[in-house]
Amino acid sequence: MNPKTHSTKDNLQVLFEDNHLIVVNKRPGDIVQGDKTGDAPLSEVVKEYIAEKYNKPGAVYLGVVHRLDRPTSGIVVFARTSKALARLNKMFAERETEKIYWAVVKNMPPKTEDTLTHFLKRNPKQNKSYAHIKEVPDSKNAVLHYKLLKKLDNYFLLEVVLETGRHHQIRSQLSSIGCSIKGDLKYGFDRSNPDGSIHLHAKKLTLIHPVQKEEITIEAPTPDEAVWNACN
Template sequence: MHSTKENLQVLYEDNHIIIINKRAGDITQGDKTGDKPLSDVVKEYVKDKYNKPGNVFIGTVHRLDRPTSGIVIFARTSKALERLNKMLRDKTINKTYWALVKNKPKKESDTLIDFLKKDTKKNKSFVYKKEIEGSKKATLHYKIIKKLDNYSLLEIDLETGRHHQIRTQLSYIGSPIKGDLKYGFDRSNKDGSISLHARKIEFIHPVSKENISLIAPTPDDVIWNACN
């Protein structure tokens, strides 16, 4: 089920920003598939709710991979967009992810530091232990926060935001994300999602300067429900 303006899961909104709990399968921004992006759905929602004539400004601050669910921030003004983009660059927006993996990682918690290189043709990133031409340093911290029968629930703090970073780094340590065929999981999730969820976000509001801290409910399915 994709997001529409009627079923949009809005976690926070004011005159400057709107924060959405993205469903797996939604694309954040337009791509070559031509499918309607979440940014357009948010535009329709704002236009309808506030009876706005003409064009509505919605700026995409950051993206989530299509099969991933969770928190996405959109800016409602160009001023907010500019400030949020700077905050992303300065790493003052803290994002926490949840991932369901098979093959429990050897360590209960760890910091993974690798060099990732994106293969544009395959739309896939590869891990290198040393810097090579075209690679970018990737750092994340994880801890196991719950053990289920067949899966482990990891909480992940990202220090860098590389292409498919969490997916490729976890796969590299032998713990691919549930449903992620591209990075070594053996079967897909029924709905085509992967069990990676942008769970929490914390930052100082770019305009009002208040502290924003939000948690996105996990998708409604048996295994995610067992995590809560």
């Protein structure tokens, strides 16, 4: 990943913020939570941003509600209070949010729109999930809906609505119908993107505000890059 493209407190793309939550547009390469790489996670960047903006001394509270794979981009929600975190966690776990993704794929999908149902089995050693048509031991049911939004010169833009939130779900399920995501070597695309990203973007999220109880819809602009720019 090119470190110049990572989020910092000075270039953070904030899509929504109030006293209860902050929603940011993750760049490809940002890691949501710390892992074995030791790279600074997005959660720490957001804490720095809050500390500076609101002149907060001491530790800043920030709860990680959900994650996006490192090479993907788009909407990530963080909670600014423990009450908001508990409510958001429940909402995400009970699928009370609507998540819409954009995916750029190499091949035309078999149908212009369809629902995909698989059983995903995760292989932790490979950090990969395999899509099975029938249930296999230790697999989890995975459902998504896709539709073709646009034909590009060399690719196809799909809109994906998730019904379940499984490990690498979109990547694995689209790959299983011959629609590997651009740049995604792990799931069958033939070459990587120069910056190590994949063309999968968490585009739109609709949820009930954890405290004010009103519905909010947040959209994230796609990365400023040639193929994404052709999608808009």
